Amino acid sequence: MISTQWHLASRPTGEPTSENVVKVEVELPELTAGDVRVRNTFLSVDPYMRGRMNEGRSYVAPYALNEAMGGAAVGEVIESTVDSLPVGTLVQHQLGWRDISQAPAGQFSALPIVPGVSPSLFLSVLGLTGITAWTGLTQIAHVKEGDTVFVSGAAGGVGTMVGQIARLLGASRVVGSAGSAEKVELLTSKYGYDAAFNYRDGDIAGQLKAAAPDGIDVYFDNVGGEHLSAALGAFNDGGRAAICGAISLYNANGGSGIRNSQNIVTRGLTLKGFTMGNYYFLAPQFAEVMRGWLTDGKIAYDETITDGIDNAFTAFLGMMNGKNVGKAVVRL
Numbered sequence: 001m002i003s004t005q006w007h008l009a010s011r012p013t014g015e016p017t018s019e020n021v022v023k024v025e026v027e028l029p030e031l032t033a034g035d036v037r038v039r040n041t042f043l044s045v046d047p048y049m050r051g052r053m054n055e056g057r058s059y060v061a062p063y064a065l066n067e068a069m070g071g072a073a074v075g076e077v078i079e080s081t082v083d084s085l086p087v088g089t090l091v092q093h094q095l096g097w098r099d100i101s102q103a104p105a106g107q108f109s110a111l112p113i114v115p116g117v118s119p120s121l122f123l124s125v126l127g128l129t130g131i132t133a134w135t136g137l138t139q140i141a142h143v144k145e146g147d148t149v150f151v152s153g154a155a156g157g158v159g160t161m162v163g164q165i166a167r168l169l170g171a172s173r174v175v176g177s178a179g180s181a182e183k184v185e186l187l188t189s190k191y192g193y194d195a196a197f198n199y200r201d202g203d204i205a206g207q208l209k210a211a212a213p214d215g216i217d218v219y220f221d222n223v224g225g226e227h228l229s230a231a232l233g234a235f236n237d238g239g240r241a242a243i244c245g246a247i248s249l250y251n252a253n254g255g256s257g258i259r260n261s262q263n264i265v266t267r268g269l270t271l272k273g274f275t276m277g278n279y280y281f282l283a284p285q286f287a288e289v290m291r292g293w294l295t296d297g298k299i300a301y302d303e304t305i306t307d308g309i310d311n312a313f314t315a316f317l318g319m320m321n322g323k324n325v326g327k328a329v330v331r332l
């Protein structure tokens with residue numbers, strides 16, 4: 001059995017290129033007792049993977065050179081040595097970036113097969129991006145009735161969930177920023193945003209002020225940099241920020257200067273960063289809430305699907321450059 005896998009060949013400086021990765025065909029050994037073999041059907045490509053291409057301290061280990069990269073995936077068990085995961089079981093796991101994954105059974109979790117629900121949704125709405133949006137709003141920014149919420153990266157996997165969940169939790173005004181006129185239109189027409197703007201048009205602070213003339217109470221930060229400075233300038237007293245990501249800086253060497261930080265003191269702001277690894281204990285609670293919303297038709301979603309293991313790296317680069325609407329996934 002051959003597994004086609006993407007390995008990190010060298011560590012990128014700035015934007016990754018095809019020189020930094022290599023697609024490798026690996027002959028898998030026979031299963032040993034306790035192992036399962038899975039044919040993946042969907043792979044996730046996520047911004048945090050860019051950080052794992054670097055060396056050095058982060059909240060997840062760097063990818064090793066010349067080994068398969070990891071990431072979330074869903075698939076079907078095609079060979080098994082354990083009773084708990086028989087052939088045909090739908091599973092999720094972290095051995096992505098490859099078409100066939102093989103490992104001890106403990107590395108795979110069985111998923112329910114829900115009629116009408118694509119397994120890919122366990123990588124998005126019912127998976128990382130959904131739970132990240134919900135956790136950031138409920139546990140970090142403590143969104144409440146009547147809040148005005150600003151979301152950056154609003155048309156992406158996390159961002160499309162944040163706007164809708166904020167509204168379901170009582171926010172009275174939800175505004176978002178994204179990187180194209182088409183995305184901005186989608187935010188107001190499909191995702192229920194009251195106002196949205198294209199940050200590529202410039203003057204983020206001015207555009208935010210026009211979208212939220214009475215200021216913001218909550219900022220869900222997917223982008224960092226200039227967006228964070230603008231949010232700090234727009235906060236009302238007692239404002240709260242869930243610092244979820246900083247994609248504008250992931251290809252940059254070093255950080256950016258943050259402006260308006262004096263408002264953290266004068267307006268009594270709370271800024272809190274979080275990574276989902278510390279909050280997965282909430283997964284059962286989240287699953288119940290989100291399944292209810294999905295069943296009731298309260299959650300819209302998009303997936304940007306790229307076909308084929310050969311195109312996985314292209315899908316990753318496309319997501320980093322804003323080619324996706326909603327969650328970017330690779331279908332095998």
Ligand SMILES: NC(=O)c1ccc[n+]([C@@H]2O[C@H](COP(=O)([O-])OP(=O)(O)OC[C@H]3O[C@@H](n4cnc5c(N)ncnc54)[C@H](OP(=O)(O)O)[C@@H]3O)[C@@H](O)[C@H]2O)c1
Binds near residue numbers: 046047153159323328
């Ligand atoms: N804390 C956690 O545990 C956690 C978990 C999941 C994700 N995250 C973070 O959440 C954020 C969103 O992740 P996601 O998976 O939902 O990805 P995503 O938003 O679906 O895709 C990334 C998006 O970032 C935008 N982008 C790229 N460069 C940008 C720039 N310079 N300025 C502004 N926007 C830029 C692009 O959209 P545009 O067209 O709008 O530019 C692109 O579509 C990321 O920062 C990620 O690291 C954090």
